[in-house]
Amino acid sequence: MTFKNLNIISPILVALEHQGYLTPTPIQEQAIPFIQQGRDLIGCAQTGTGKTAAFTIPILQHLSERAPKKAKAIRSLILTPTRELAIQISDNITCYGKNLKLKHTPIFGGVSQVNQVKALRTGTDILIATPGRLMDLMQQGHVDLSQIEIFVLDEADRMLDMGFVRDVQKIVAKLPPARQTLFFSATMPASIKKLADSMLRNPATVTVTPVSSTAQSINQHVYFVEKNDKNKLLSQILSDAAISRSLIFTRTKHGADKLVKQLIKEGIFAAAIHGNKSQNARQKALNGFKINKLRVLVATDIAARGIDIDELPHVINFDLPNIPETYVHRIGRTGRGGNTGTALSFCGSEEKADLKSIEKLIGFKLPVSLQTIV
Template identity: 65%
Template sequence: MTFQDLNLVAPILEALQQEGYTTPTPIQQEAIPIALAGKDLLGCAQTGTGKTAAFSIPILQLLNEAPQQGHRKIRTLILTPTRELAIQIGESIAAYGRKLPLKHVVIFGGVPQGPQTKALKDGIDILVATPGRLLDLMDQKFINLNDIEIFVLDEADRMLDMGFIHDVKRVVARLPKERQTLFFSATMPPEIQKLADTILVNPEKVEVTPVSSTAEKIKQYMLFVEKSNKKKLLVSILRNDAIKSVLVFTRTKHGADRVARDLHKSGVPAEAIHGDKSQGARQRALGNFKSGATRVLVATDIAARGIDVEALSHVINYELPNVPETYVHRIGRTGRAGASGTAISFCDTSEEFDDLKAIQKLIGLTIPVIKDHPYPMPEPGMVNIRLPKGKDVVKRTDANIVSQQRPQRHFNKHRSGKKPS
């Protein structure tokens, strides 16, 4: 199937061709016809499946079929959890709609509202927004949702994780009853399913690449390493020039800053991105990473939402997430658009073994373990052994992920003295 088979108008097809897109992804194949038919849609799709195009392309076509006369009113609202994702959606709308006479604006917090309110006063067709800034500008009477024809709720489960679910309900209460709603979520916990049931009317359901699955082209590896040795192991891996671009995940904002500083001190340039950074700093770091000026970007999970770098070769989980679905989202940053990718995870078995078990149960496979690396920690149930000094035990992995010689020392026993549960 090609995009031409989806009954799209010539201006959109031309724009897609300029972007280099000819074949729709599975969710685009299923969702675009449903949306074009004006039906409500419940889409279960994880990040990296092409869902932004799955809703933005039909929106552009539907709005173009009935152009506004006079001052433009907001006809489509796309609600998304993070500013990075909002910016990414705005960029996609600009790309796919470059040959259409439609206007859109992206609003989010953390920046002065002046330019945003000016664009709203000038009149727009499509509004992409994060919940906090949207409600703020609604309260200030800069935004009126009475003319909304299409409402998109993107990353609904992330809205729940970030504590935005009540804000979402406040926005929904201000929308017209008669509208088309497109609802997307990677997972469907009970509260999200309940929300979907209240805002969708006879929806068509599209489920593509469930969250428990990981892309086949992503090679996954696990390295058991003590927490105190993670920094040294990360540096040794990143000194491999074959690794072109790396997104490193930490659990906390302070952790992201600390890892970036440690890498700098070790001669590996890196930038950090997280929620406490200013919008300007976040955009600079993201822009440098996308352009290739920065090879290593250290991020928290919230900040990494919306990072879409087609050439991203590696994801490294410096710390395992304590929510197993998050692992799938993290490694899905690589291996996008049909490309291959590599995901490397560090695991301190004394603290993170339960997280590893939960991840492997969710994805339904045992992640291969790289046993031969410079700072090994015993696997659960194993004991340490004394190895010959200076022995080069690294013979594994595709691009010589760890190509260092084992340090000339004996390895410490498991620090707790007990087997992890």
Template identity: 60%
Template sequence: MSFKDLNIIPPILSALEAQGYKTPTPIQQKSIPIVLDRHDLLACAQTGTGKTAAFAVPLLQLMAAQRSVKKGEIEALILAPTRELALQIGESFHNYSTNLSIRHTVIFGGVSQNKQLNDLKSRPQILVATPGRLLDLINQGFIDISKIQYLVLDEADRMLDMGFVHDVKRIVRLIPKERQTLLFSATMPTSIMQLAGSLLYQPRKVQVDPVSSTAETVQQSVFMVGKEHKKLLLAHLLKETAADKTLVFTRTKYGADKLVRLLVKKGITATAIHGNKSQQARQRALHHFKSGQIKVMVATDIAARGIDIDQLPQVINYELPNIAETYVHRIGRTGRAGSPGLAISFCDTEEVAYLKSIQKLIGFKVTVQQHSFH
């Protein structure tokens, strides 16, 4: 199947071709026709499955069909839990709409609002936002969402985990009841089903890659290693590897910074990305990592979802997560779009229980690797 088979209009088709998109992913194949038919959608899809295009492409097409009657009001609102994800969604809209006269802007907290207010003066039709900053600017009278026709909640489970449920409900009360709503979530706990029940009207349901599945293209292994030897093993593996980029996960922000200092001392270029970094610092770190200027990025789980790095050869779990699903999200950073990936985990005696629950979730035992390093 091609994007043409999904009845995508030529301006969007050529933009997709320019981005190297050839075949729609399963989530895109299932979701795009539903959105184009103007149904509400409840979609369960992990990060890395191509879900941004699954809503951005059909929304742009629906809006392009109405261009003659619109006067620069905000018609589509996309809510995202983190600024990284919001920026990436914004980048996707930019890429897919290059041949359309549809403007978008992105707003998020943690930075001065001045530039964002300036961007809003261009009267965008699409607004990508984190809930807190959106409510803040609405309360200040800078944004009117009373004409919204399309609402998208991306990574809704993460939004709830981060405590945004009341903000989301406040926002929904400010937009028209007559609208098309799309909800994307990597997991479908009861809380998400309840939220979907309150927001969606007779939704069509789509499920791709349940959270328990890990990509077949990712080769997984684990080193049983004492906590005190993890640093040595990490430095050894990073020096031995041919991978030009490695994403390393730690459990804490402090641990991430400490690890970066250690790696730099050992002559390995490394940077950290987590919630305590300023937006500018995070964007700079991500840019240097993506461009290959820095070989290793050490991240907390804020980066496990929403950070889209093409061609990431390997992920290392320096510390195993205490929530099994988080492991799936972490290693989902590699082995994307059919390319091979490597996921290496370190497990000390205190983490054995975490490893067992991960193996129970994914349905198989991860290969144990032996190590000899000095």
């Protein structure tokens, strides 16, 4: 199976080939035909399997093949929970749609709205938005959703985790009833299924891997280590020069900043990315990490689904998440695109219940590392 077999139009095929994409992933292979048919769809696959391309490619094709009913109208809305994801989706659309005459605009909070409003006034075909900023601009009269043809709710479960469900419902109420709706998520808890049932019409369902599973390309281990010894263990692990680049997750923003200070003291180039950082600071840190100027990026869970980096070899859970699905999203930053990866988790006495919940979700016990602190 190749993208040519999916009846993708030539301008998009050329763009995909330029990126080195010839063979669709399972979620793309199964979801794209349903979307091309105009079906509502629930797509569930583990993170890192290509969900973004599964909906952006057919959206680009649909919009390019049909003339807009109204000039400068927003024809597709992609709703996503974080700024990082909005930027990532926008970058993907830029790549896949570079040979098409379609405009797209990402809008998100944490930065001035001036340039975003300017882009909306000139017209955009595809709007990629976070709920808060979209609600603000709608209330100010800058956004008209009456011409939406395709609506995408990306990372639907994360939307619920972050408390966006009411905003999502208010936004959906402004969409035209005659639309195509697509739900994509790495996990599909009952609460999200209920939300989907209220918004979708006879949807097709595509589930390409067991819900909440972790990729087989990720080598996972857990270290039993007390809270006060975690810093020593991390230093010991990072003393291995073979660990070239690591994404480290902490539970709190304060914990992330504190850990970065320690790493810098030890001569390790590191930066933190979390909700208290400005958008410019977050992008600077992320870009530095992508080009290997930084060896370590320390993040809170706001970044768990917004970081898409080729060949990221290591993810380290300095703190275990208290929501087991979050573990799947965190470690899904590695082992992507056919590469292998390593996920290491530190578990203190007070986190053993969290570990048990994670193991129940993923369906197996994490191998225990017997490495000792020296």
